[in-house]
Amino acid sequence: xxxxxxxxxxxxxxxxxxxxxxxxxxxxxxxxxxxxxxxxxxxxxxxxxxxxxxxxxxxxxxxxxxxxxxxxxxxxxxxxxxxxxxxxxxxxxxxxxxxxxxxxxxxxxxxxxxxxxxxxxxxxxxxxxxxxxxxxxxxxxxxxxxxxxxxxxxxxxxxxxxxxxxxxxxxxxxxxxxxxxxxxxxxxxxxxxxxxxxxxxxxxxxxxxxxxxxxxxxxxxxxxxxxxxxxxxxxxxxxxxxxxxxxxxxxxxxxxxxxxxxxxxxxxx
Amino acid sequence: xxxxxxxxxxxxxxxxxxxxxxxxxxxxxxxxxxxxxxxxxxxxxxxxxxxxxxxxxxxxxxxxxxxxxxxxxxxxxxxxxxxxxxxxxxxxxxxxxxxxxxxxxxxxxxxxxxxxxxxxxxxxxxxxxxxxxxxxxxxxxxxxxxxxxxxxxxxxxxxxxxxxxxxxxxxxxxxxxxxxxxxxxxxxxxxxxxxxxxxxxxxxxxxxxxxxxxxxxxxxxxxxxxxxxxxxxxxxxxxxxxxxxxxxxxxxxxxxxxxxxxxxxxxxxxxxxxxxxxxxxxxxxxxxxxxxxxxxxxxxxxxxxxxxxxxxxxxxxxxxxxxxxxxxxxxxxxxxxxxxxxxxxxxxxxxxxxxxxxxxxxxxxxxxxxxxxxxxxxxxxx
Numbered sequence: 001x002x003x004x005x006x007x008x009x010x011x012x013x014x015x016x017x018x019x020x021x022x023x024x025x026x027x028x029x030x031x032x033x034x035x036x037x038x039x040x041x042x043x044x045x046x047x048x049x050x051x052x053x054x055x056x057x058x059x060x061x062x063x064x065x066x067x068x069x070x071x072x073x074x075x076x077x078x079x080x081x082x083x084x085x086x087x088x089x090x091x092x093x094x095x096x097x098x099x100x101x102x103x104x105x106x107x108x109x110x111x112x113x114x115x116x117x118x119x120x121x122x123x124x125x126x127x128x129x130x131x132x133x134x135x136x137x138x139x140x141x142x143x144x145x146x147x148x149x150x151x152x153x154x155x156x157x158x159x160x161x162x163x164x165x166x167x168x169x170x171x172x173x174x175x176x177x178x179x180x181x182x183x184x185x186x187x188x189x190x191x192x193x194x195x196x197x198x199x200x201x202x203x204x205x206x207x208x209x210x211x212x213x214x215x216x217x218x219x220x221x222x223x224x225x226x227x228x229x230x231x232x233x234x235x236x237x238x239x240x241x242x243x244x245x246x247x248x249x250x251x252x253x254x255x256x257x258x259x260x261x262x263x264x265x266x267x268x269x
Numbered sequence: 270x271x272x273x274x275x276x277x278x279x280x281x282x283x284x285x286x287x288x289x290x291x292x293x294x295x296x297x298x299x300x301x302x303x304x305x306x307x308x309x310x311x312x313x314x315x316x317x318x319x320x321x322x323x324x325x326x327x328x329x330x331x332x333x334x335x336x337x338x339x340x341x342x343x344x345x346x347x348x349x350x351x352x353x354x355x356x357x358x359x360x361x362x363x364x365x366x367x368x369x370x371x372x373x374x375x376x377x378x379x380x381x382x383x384x385x386x387x388x389x390x391x392x393x394x395x396x397x398x399x400x401x402x403x404x405x406x407x408x409x410x411x412x413x414x415x416x417x418x419x420x421x422x423x424x425x426x427x428x429x430x431x432x433x434x435x436x437x438x439x440x441x442x443x444x445x446x447x448x449x450x451x452x453x454x455x456x457x458x459x460x461x462x463x464x465x466x467x468x469x470x471x472x473x474x475x476x477x478x479x480x481x482x483x484x485x486x487x488x489x490x491x492x493x494x495x496x497x498x499x500x501x502x503x504x505x506x507x508x509x510x511x512x513x514x515x516x517x518x519x520x521x522x523x524x525x526x527x528x529x530x531x532x533x534x535x536x537x538x539x540x541x542x543x544x545x546x547x548x549x550x551x552x553x554x555x556x557x558x559x560x561x562x563x564x565x566x567x568x569x570x571x572x573x574x575x576x577x578x579x580x581x582x583x584x585x586x587x588x589x590x591x592x593x594x595x596x597x598x599x600x601x602x603x604x605x606x607x608x609x610x611x612x613x614x615x616x617x618x619x620x621x622x623x624x625x626x627x628x629x630x631x632x633x634x635x636x637x638x639x640x641x642x643x644x645x646x647x648x649x650x651x
Binding site: 041061073085262 | 293294296312315316318320322324325326328329330332333334335336337338339340341342344358359362490491492493495496497498499500501506508509
């Protein structure tokens, strides 16, 4: 299928600002799904609230645009009801890790077979540029005019500690590897987390004097490196990209099926 | 017959009824005094191949049942006051997206943590206006386990018929009290199954275009129709819209589909009402004390009756007004500061003849409590 066959033309134009990274993520997600030969009827996309969450409306899957922070809780209800369906949950950094932080760690702990994509642009864009739990110390935002005193989460470490069985990071600059990582994440059985550094030139970029969209993409190129690379050893400040963890761990819906068998056996005896 | 007789708690009766109604999915979070519902379903649902999940919090439980319902499963959660507060945003989402589901609130005392094991009926107004924005909602209740069973089944039927969340508003006494229940035979109570679209694959399906009768046939997530569900104001495809005509039409539809069917959703019971000049109005466990008193006074020749409400929302304004027209006094018996009394006053249009007998201390209201108020009303002193 062509990329356009995954897009709901009726929904266009989209709301994303010129230069926003979210369109790059959407385009690559479509390519990953196309490469995996998944059927559109078998995909349920659940999102919360925020710029990134609008992605669900644009794509021609079963789409559930929910309330702020709770996408993973809705997705858990869908997945447990229909384990045969492929669940993809794109979220923003605020949606996933501030208001939705609790659902994020518990979905990871259950290792339920859902792919969580965190489009991390370090800011609340839809509401006009307030700092998020991923903005970082010293950054400027409309609610941190004197510099942010909140430290940022490390999504990769958080997801691993909470029990996610697939954890990866990439950026909107690294398009080819993003497609591969998304494919791997969707194929992986268990809770998969993909953090994608995405640019917000409108708010985070402009407030923090990072230049335009191209400048931020170049920043992603310069400030990130492959996991365990020589560059990382030379400059520990660099952010690592790639697949951090990919392991086999009992998946929640599979475990639930065992409960059903036990319950039915106990009832029969 | 004998093997259908049970002696159980109201919370257990609620589980039996939900399973009878076809419950397939439950998500919950532990909270007193409703936890027995989750505990029992953790055994019973997997036995029938249904789904049970204990979520990380109350909000997640509400969200999970909405997701499950969209795949076609009859879904329920259960909670009490503090948890019910937490679920409100997602209840509003279910109203806006028209997803059938049932929410049990076994009420306990007070605002905040309050009296976790004390009885109260203080959440009547919260079931009506707990979530933000103009909306309609259905709230049902019962005073004994046989009625609780029937009304629980009806909650699922109304949820499916009108594509709406339905609140089952019980109280701590009803939830924990043990009494006899005769399990209805399969088929004794009619069940409403989900209305699904007959639109074929490849034909444009309009998930939010009401039929002439106001109903909206659904298509299960994972089926042949892919559509969008959103809490934003949306058009007939489920796509967000800020078109004023669409916004107005949606608001009217969401309210009218409930308020326009008050009669079909009105459940009430009448005791000794024919010639009553003093009418007690009550619901839930407090209706038991009210009935006890009415029977006592009847035995002494007083013309007293009881109107027991099982539908609290939409409030059965006409039914209450008609039945109370001839009464000299109307005494609302409830365990709160007069939440239903205010509705009765509005319905009757004669506020001076409406009185309140209540308790607020987490202790069950007794026939004597009601009798004391009645003596004051009747000018007999205490």
